[in-house]
Amino acid sequence: MSDPSRAELAARPNCRVLVTTPNRPGAIAILQLHGHVVPILHAITGIDDWPLGRARFVPFDDIDEGIAVRLTNEIAQLMPHGGPRVVQRLIQRLTELGVDLGPAFEANPADVYPEAADQFEALALAGVARAASPLAIDLLLDQPRRWRTLSPLPSKGRGRGVGQISLSEEDLARSRRLNRLIEPPLVVVVGAANVGKSTLSNALLGRSMSITADLPGTTRDYTSGRIDLAGLVVNWHDTPGLRETVDPIERKAIDLARSLIERADLLIALTDHESAYPQLSRQPELRVFNKIDLLPSPPGRGAGGEGLLSISALHGTGLAELVTTVRDHLVPPADLTHPGPWLFDDRLVESC
């Protein structure tokens, strides 16, 4: 199919694309076009008549095939397969056609989700699209029902008033923890050189994030990755062993690690039978004793200050318990089952 000329593109009114499905692999993705959509639909599918509401199975250039539908005069949806590469290529093609890539979060949710019954549902769908953690989904989809039953309430009490709704301090604190399901929290693992920080990080990531070796100072840079901890996605940072060094790169990475320690939502101090816990500028949330496979009998929980949890990162012993401990610390199970409202998006305040 022939590409539109620059003059043709310049003559077109603006068209924007928003990705309205979660930012991770899925069965299908939804790319929603806003604006003068028909020329774009034509350019990408080769079909020029787009009656409202008629969903069709069409080619998306030479990239993929899937469903396309024009919902209103100014809104259309492309539904290709949900692999990240397909979505990326389709967006690239659309931007070549002059379409702007708009951040779905900043758009008015009611425009992005015309199928939503009300603003609460539109905001919940927008939340689903940007939530990092699978654990967020069911809880977000239940929020419209909870928020509707809240409105209107007299705005009184000690909590912060939200429009006509008054949320308690407890609701607000729980909301801040639950927001970690949307924006991944920062987890930092620190410890002396050679205690197994990178081995642990790689084991949880399921692939190699950092090089490991029986040599202090193996990690000279700090490395990070997104890890799904039994439903909670976190930004996990492996750090170089905290030690004195003359290597300028390692020195810089150790300084960076110290600043990460301050910012971490959860700090894990790791040790083994040969090293003490590191001196830290703040208390770690979790102390973990590694390499228990090298001990004749594993240390007990909290025995002699030797670690709340005992693991063998190399053999996987205790990792399942470590994963759930970290997850439950960051997002307690009681928050997930609490029937109250979750202020998952500040725009909820304007909805009331």
Ligand SMILES: Nc1nc2c(ncn2[C@@H]2O[C@H](COP(=O)(O)OP(=O)(O)OP(=O)(O)O)[C@@H](O)[C@H]2O)c(=O)[nH]1
């Ligand atoms: N036996 C045993 N060895 C382990 C375990 N975890 C790590 N090791 C070994 O300990 C050595 C150091 O591991 P690393 O993961 O590189 O340690 P690190 O803390 O990242 O070290 P630096 O990057 O130098 O600070 C490697 O030889 C690992 O194979 C464990 O659970 N058991």
Ligand SMILES: [Mg+2]
């Ligand atoms: Mg390392």
